[in-house]
Amino acid sequence: MTRPKLLALRVAVAVVLIAMWHVGSTVRIPAGVVSAKAVFPLDPFFFSTPLAVFERTWRDFASGVIWYHLGVTLLETVLAFVIGAVGGVLIGFWFARQHTVAAVFDPYVKAANALPRVVLAPIFALWLGLGIWSKVALGVTLVFFIVFFNVYQGVKEVSPTVLANARMLGMSERQLLRHVYWPSALTWVFSSLHTAVGFALVGAVVGEYLGSAAGLGYRIQQAEGVFDVAGVFSGMLVLAVFVILIDAGVSAIENRLLAWRPAAVAERP
Amino acid sequence: MGVVAAQVPLGTALTGSAVTLAGLRIAFPAPRRREPPFTAVDGVDLEVATGEFVAIVGPTGCGKSTLLNAAAGLLVPSAGRVAIFGEPLAGLNRRAGYLFQADALLPWRTALDNVAVGLEVAGVPTGEARARARGWLDRVGLAAFLQRYPHMLSGGQRKRVGLAQVLIRDPEILLMDEPFGPLDALTRQFMGNLLLELWGAARKAVLFVTHDLEEAIALADRVVIMGAGPAARIIGEWRVELPRPRDIAEVRLEPDFHRLYRDIWSTLRDEVAKTYARGEGPL
Structure with a gap:
C-alpha cells in the first residue's frame, strides 16, 4: 500500500467514527420509536459531542492553560522513562551476567512485577508528597520491569555461534560486552521501548489522577468531579495525540539505531 | 604416475606439528541425572603439520565439530591432550581462526x-x-x-x-566446520577454489570438517575418516597426493581422484550404514 493511500484510509476511520459520534449525539430518534419521548442515541450529557470536545480543546490551547499541565505530565513521563530505562538496562545486564544474583533475586523480581501498581500510588504519595516525584516513582515501577526483562532476555539470547566467533576473533570480556551483548540487548530494548514510553505516561497520568495539583490526569479528574464530560474527553484527546507524537519520536530513533535489521523484523505489528 | 594415495598408519607423528590431539575423549553431561554422560569422541589421535591441509570426514553426529571445538579451546576435553605448536592448550586457542558452520x-x-x-x-x-x-x-x-x-x-x-x-x-591455524555446507554446488566450487588460492598464498595449517568426501579429497593433503558415534574414533587416514595447484572442478575428473574416492568410500559406507541403522538419518 502506498503512503498517501494508507494515510487516507487512516483519516477515513477517524472521520467515520467522529461522524457517527456527531450524529448520535445531535440527532434525536423521533418519539415513539424506542421510547415515548424523542431521545439521543448517545446522550450528550454522558457522551458530550465532538464539536464541544474540539471547542474545549481549542479554548484550552488558545488560552494557554493546558500548556502548563502538558508540561508537567511530559516532565514526569520523561523522568520516569529515563530513570526506569537506565535502571532496567543496568540491572538487566548485571543479572544476565551474574547467574547467582539472578537466581537469588528471581522470586522477588517476579513478585514485585506482579504487584498492581495502582496500590503503590498512595504509598508513593505518602512518601514523596503530591508533587511530581510520586508520579515519577509510579512510572518508574512500570518502565523498569519492561526494560529489565527485555535486556535480561536480550543478553541471555545472544547466538552462541556469534559469541564463540567473537571470542575466537580475540575479544576480551569487556569487548564482548560492548561489541556483542550490548548491540544484541539493544534490539530487545527497542522492541520494548514503545510499550515502555506508553507505561511511563500511564504512570504519570494515573498518579496525577489519584492525587496532585497539576498535569493532564489532574485536569481529567477535575472535569470528572463536576460531570464535565467534554472536559474529560478533551483531556483524553490531548493525551492520545501526545502519545502518538512520543511514539513517532521513538520510531525515528529506532530506525536510526537499528538500520542493520531485516525489514520484515523491523516492521512492528 | 605411480601410487598417489596410500593409507597411512593411524596417528603418524609428523615434524612441525601445528595441532596435536592425543588420546582425546570428550563427554557431555546427560540431560537427566542418574544417566551416564554422553561420550561424543573417544581415543582420538590426530596431528596436523604446519602448512598441512587435513580434512575430517564422517557421518552425521560423529563428533567432527566437537574435535574442532576442542582444538579451538572452546571445549575442554574430558581426557587426553590438546597441544598447539607443541604447547599444551590452556583456554582459547589464540593462534587459530575458526570459520563456523552457522x-x-x-x-x-x-x-x-x-x-x-x-x-x-x-x-x-x-x-x-x-x-x-x-x-x-x-x-x-x-x-x-x-x-x-x-x-x-x-x-x-x-x-x-x-x-x-x-x-x-x-592465524597460524585455520579451523573450518563444514563452512560451505549450506551452499549450492556451484558456489561451493567457487568457495573451494577461493580457499585453495588463499591457502596457497600463505600455507596455514588447516583442519577442515566436512561430510562431503569429494570436497575433502579435492581440497586436502590428507583425509581422515571418523567412525559413527557415540564414542566415535578415527578409523582411517589417506594421503592425497594429487598435484597442486588444484582446480576443484577439474581435479574430480582425474582417474586418481576416482581410485582414491572408491577406496575411502568403501570404508566410509560401513560407517554410514551403522548411522542409518541407529535411525539417525542421512549424511
Missing part, C-alpha cells in the same frame, strides 16, 4: 566492519583496520558490498565475509 557474523555490523572487528579489538587504529578490511573484501570478491549488513548478503557472500574476517587476523 552464521557467525555480527548482524549489526556491515561487511566492512565485520571484517575489521578482529583488528579493532586487537588495538589496530580504526582507519588502518578498515583499509585492511577493504583489501580483504576485495580479495574475496566483495569490493562492491562493503556497506551491506549480513542479512542483505547471500549465503555464499556471508561465508566469504566470514573467511575474510578470520583470515585478516592472519
